[in-house]
Amino acid sequence: xxxxxxxxxxxxxxxxxxxxxxxxxxxxxxxxxxxxxxxxxxxxxxxxxxxxxxxxxxxxxxxxxxxxxxxxxxxxxxxxxxxxxxxxxxxxxxxxxxxxxxxxxxxxxxxxxxxxxxxxxxxxxxxxxxxxxxxxxxxxxxxxxxxxxxxxxxxxxxxxxxxxxxxxxxxxxxxxxxxxxxxxxxxxxxxxxxxxxxxxxxxxxxxxxxxxxxxxxxxxxxxxxxxxxxxxxxxxxxxxxxxxxxxxxxxxxxxxxxxxxxxxxxxxxxxxxxxxxxxxxxxxxxxxxxxxxxxxxxxxxxxxxxxxxxxxxxxxxxxxxxxxxxxxxxxxxxxxxxxxxxxxxxxxxxxxxxxxxxxxxxxxxxxxxxxxxxxxxxxxxxxxxxxxxxxxxxxxxxxxxxxxxxxxxxxxxxxxxxxxxxxxxxxxxxxxxxxxxxxxxxxxxxxxxxxxxxxxxxxxxxxxxxxxxxxxxxxx
Numbered sequence: 001x002x003x004x005x006x007x008x009x010x011x012x013x014x015x016x017x018x019x020x021x022x023x024x025x026x027x028x029x030x031x032x033x034x035x036x037x038x039x040x041x042x043x044x045x046x047x048x049x050x051x052x053x054x055x056x057x058x059x060x061x062x063x064x065x066x067x068x069x070x071x072x073x074x075x076x077x078x079x080x081x082x083x084x085x086x087x088x089x090x091x092x093x094x095x096x097x098x099x100x101x102x103x104x105x106x107x108x109x110x111x112x113x114x115x116x117x118x119x120x121x122x123x124x125x126x127x128x129x130x131x132x133x134x135x136x137x138x139x140x141x142x143x144x145x146x147x148x149x150x151x152x153x154x155x156x157x158x159x160x161x162x163x164x165x166x167x168x169x170x171x172x173x174x175x176x177x178x179x180x181x182x183x184x185x186x187x188x189x190x191x192x193x194x195x196x197x198x199x200x201x202x203x204x205x206x207x208x209x210x211x212x213x214x215x216x217x218x219x220x221x222x223x224x225x226x227x228x229x230x231x232x233x234x235x236x237x238x239x240x241x242x243x244x245x246x247x248x249x250x251x252x253x254x255x256x257x258x259x260x261x262x263x264x265x266x267x268x269x270x271x272x273x274x275x276x277x278x279x280x281x282x283x284x285x286x287x288x289x290x291x292x293x294x295x296x297x298x299x300x301x302x303x304x305x306x307x308x309x310x311x312x313x314x315x316x317x318x319x320x321x322x323x324x325x326x327x328x329x330x331x332x333x334x335x336x337x338x339x340x341x342x343x344x345x346x347x348x349x350x351x352x353x354x355x356x357x358x359x360x361x362x363x364x365x366x367x368x369x370x371x372x373x374x375x376x377x378x379x380x381x382x383x384x385x386x387x388x389x390x391x392x393x394x395x396x397x398x399x400x401x402x403x404x405x406x407x408x409x410x411x412x413x414x415x416x417x418x419x420x421x422x423x424x425x426x427x428x429x430x431x432x433x434x435x436x437x438x439x440x441x442x443x444x445x446x447x448x449x450x451x452x453x454x455x456x457x458x459x460x461x462x463x464x465x466x467x468x469x470x471x472x473x474x475x476x
Contacts, residue, residue, distance in 0.1 A: 006081055006356040011308070013355040018083075020209050021354025022362025025085050027212045028385045029345040031159075031245055032069065032087045033370055034378060037061035039090075040338055043097035045106045046274075051336055052262045061337060063258035063371050068335050070367030072328045076342075077360030080320035083350055084302055085363045086328045089341035091426065092290060096338045100283050104274040106336065110266035112280065113333030116287040121326040123292075129326075130319050133296050134312075135452035140434055141313035142402045143414035145301040147421035147430045152344050153393025154422040156386035159244055160189040161231070183241030184228055185383040188219045193387035200391070208352045208388045215384035219248035244382035251378065258371040262336040282472060287329075289465050291341055293431045295325045298342045305396055306350045344427075348388040351395055409445055413438035432462035 003009050008018060037058040041051055050056050069087035076084050101109040123129045157163040158173075162181070166174045176182055192215030199207035222228070223243070231242035271280045299322075303315040315321065325342055332340035349359050400418075405411045417434030421427055439459045442451050464471065 002358070006077075006358045008356050008358065011306075011355040013353060015358070017205065017353035018356055018358040019362050020206050021083060021349035021352040022359035023349075023366065024209045024212065024352040024388060025083070025343075025346050025349030025354070025359065026363045026366040027209075027380060028348040028388050029085060029087060029343050030366075030370065030380060031382065031385070032090070032343075033062050033066045033367075034245060035090070036065045036088045036093060036337060039093050040097045040101075043101060045101045045109070046104050049106070051106050052265065057262065059256070060259045060262050064260055064262055064335050065337050066367045066370040067258070067260060068328075068331055068337060068340055070364045070371070072324065072331060072340055072364075073360050073367060074364030075327070076321070076324045077357030077364065079324055079357075080317045081357035082299070082302070082308075082315075082317060082321050083306060083346060083354040083356060083359040084299060084321065085343050085346045085349075085360055086325065086340050087343055087367075088332060088338050089291070089294070092287065092341065093338040095286070095290075103279075104271050105267070107265055107267040108270035108274055110333045110336055110338075111268040112271050112284050113287065113339045114266055114268060114330050116284050116291065117326055117329030117331075117333060117339065119284070119288055120291060120329055121323070124319065124322045124326050127319070129292065129296075129322050132454050132458060133300075133318060133322075134314060135454040136313075136435075137410065137438070138311075138313040139403050139410045140413060140417065140438060141300050141309075142304070142399050143417040143434060144297045144431060145304045145396055146400045146403075146414075147418040148297055148301040148344055148347075148427060149393045149396025149399075150418060151393075151421040151425070151427065151430075152347065152389045152396075154425075156389030156393065159382040159389075160386040161185060161244055161383070162189060177240040184222045184226060185219070185241070185243050185381065188215050188222065188381070189383040189387060191215055191218055192384055193390060196387055196391050205353060208348060208391060211387055212380070212385055215387065216248060216380050219243075219381050219384050220250060220379065223248050246378045246381045248379050248381045248384070251376065254376050255372050264334060265336045266334055279472070282468060286465065286468060287339060289432075289461065290428045291325075291329055291339060293428045295322065295342045297427045297431055298344050298346075301344065301396060302346055302350055304399055305347055305392070306355050308355065345389065347392040347396060351388070351392045409438065409441045409447065412441055428465075432465060435459045436462055436466075 041056050041058045041061045065088055072086040096109055163173050192211045195214055196207050196211035229242050230247050231239055231244050233239055299315050303309040308316055328340035332338050403414050413434040416437050417430045420433045421430035435455055436459045439451055439455055442448050
């Protein structure tokens with residue numbers, strides 16, 4: 001029954017590979033359980049309150065983050081049969097906490113997130129979202145996959161501390177701390193990366209999973225011996241040799257009772273009485289565009305890496321994938337933890353062999369267990385998990401040979417798509433730049449009729465997105 005339902009054999013996989021893939025995906029994105037509370041839980045709304053009260057409720061946010069991620073990821077596996085995990089969207093949660101909630105109550109901000117999710121759900125049910133996806137040229141879909149590969153490799157390098165912001169000067173990033181690699185965490189990252197490379201060269205099936213577990217064990221030993229501590233000690237004090245997020249130490253307590261009391265705390269239309277209607281609509285539009293195209297790019301990249309896409313780059317069960325993703329946006333807002341969306345870190349599980357929704361079910365179960373075992377998840381540091389992202393970035397980069405570089409109508413948009421994703425740290429910006437430049441170049445070439453009318457429409461909407469700041473200033 002398991003093989004028949006998930007089409008495991010049909011997709012050239014096995015139950016063991018799916019379980020390993022699901023575990024690897026969980027390990028590479030489990031950080032969201034710890035990071036989301038730090039982003040939205042320490043931010044105050046316009047009334048000076050935190051989520052759920054007058055004091056930070058980080059434990060509640062962590063528990064609900066894990067719960068919603070678990071339920072939605074299992075739903076993705078069972079309904080769409082696709083190896084894609086979901087959780088609170090990074091970037092979106094920062095925008096909501098800083099850009100939206102600062103102008104209204106948190107409940108009203110969550111109401112806008114729910115509205116955005118409902119709009120996306122309608123676009124999916126009417127077939128519009130899938131129609132847009134199919135209107136995109138195949139080679140631009142390849143460029144999206146390659147760009148995301150570079151993007152997640154950069155995420156891995158930044159989260160590991162291998163690449164860091166300079167804070168000043170003409171160069172925005174540099175090697176390590178001021179051009180020098182420092183600290184034991186970098187040693188753990190390098191150990192995990194080269195271990196995975198060596199195992200992959202030897203064609204060991206569990207290369208990525210073995211690498212993460214081994215690097216975590218080494219990290220625990222190093223922290224026990226040298227007491228390194230976290231990277232960020234206080235807002236004005238940084239330990240450049242410290243761990244990026246989690247400090248890898250065996251916790252005194254393994255099991256904690258979760259508190260889900262913040263679920264359901266949202267005000268659907270309250271924002272429209274707090275700020276102007278135009279401002280509220282622009283907030284929803286920004287969330288909508290980011291959610292709409294982030295997931296489109298993510299599922300394209302995952303499908304391509306798994307070898308599931310057809311010759312035109314279309315993803316199997318795309319409508320079901322997008323349906324679950326739209327429900328995720330609604331669920332995130334209704335649960336007070338910001339919009340949930342598909343995670344590109346799922347590519348690490350695909351790199352380990354995942355090809356079906358069974359891997360997503362495994363990842364989802366791990367998230368559900370995390371609601372009780374959150375202290376245990378805190379053992380895994382960034383530096384042990386991020387080598388997997390670098391490896392998967394390489395695997396996705398290999399698709400670049402499928403782009404026809406002699407056709408400038410494809411080559412220039414593909415180039416902009418690929419470089420702007422990592423350079424702006426934003427998938428949507430890369431996709432938008434690719435769409436707009438494709439339309440412009442084809443028009444200049446006198447081949448505008450070859451461009452699908454939907455791409456003309458979406459490119460116009462992207463121009464509104466790119467110019468949202470002056471538009472906001474114009475409307476006050």
